[in-house]
Amino acid sequence: HGEGIAFLAALEHLEAACGTGTPGACAEAVLRQGDVSGDNLLAPAEIARLVRGAAWVVALQEGATQDVLAGAVGAGALGGILSARLLLESLDYDGDGRLSAAELTQDRAAAFARAP
Numbered sequence: 001h002g003e004g005i006a007f008l009a010a011l012e013h014l015e016a017a018c019g020t021g022t023p024g025a026c027a028e029a030v031l032r033q034g035d036v037s038g039d040n041l042l043a044p045a046e047i048a049r050l051v052r053g054a055a056w057v058v059a060l061q062e063g064a065t066q067d068v069l070a071g072a073v074g075a076g077a078l079g080g081i082l083s084a085r086l087l088l089e090s091l092d093y094d095g096d097g098r099l100s101a102a103e104l105t106q107d108r109a110a111a112f113a114r115a116p
Contacts (some may be wrong), residue, residue: 004073007053010034019043024070039112041098047087055079 010033017029034050055076059069062082091103 003053004056005048008057010053011057020044023085024101024105027101031099031101031106039098041096042079042104043098044084044088047084047099048077051080051083052076 014026014029014034018026020026030050031040031042034046036046036049037043052073053076054070056069059072064072088097088098091099091106093103093106094100
């Protein structure tokens with residue numbers, strides 16, 4: 001339950017930052033909450049950890065039994081690995097195997113700042 005509880009604690013910070021409308025604030029919050037190594041980058045393991053934690057929170061929110069929760073954690077583990085690989089393949093523009101806030105917001109932050 002550790003990763004789920006950690007994600008639940010991070011969720012408050014993510015909601016606050018992502019609701020500001022400030023370009024890049026959400027990406028910065030995701031990076032701060034997910035960066036276990038402290039290098040200001042998200043490695044595949046850190047991305048997978050976020051997904052596993054989110055899966056636990058979603059299952060718990062739906063009132064899951066212990067068996068269903070165990071299944072959700074298992075699915076989150078597989079989904080986390082797949083999500084991490086897909087995100088890196090899609091957003092790792094410098095090819096270093098990790099994601100920065102700039103890569104997360106590439107072509108997004110400026111576009112949203114101009115939107116009415």
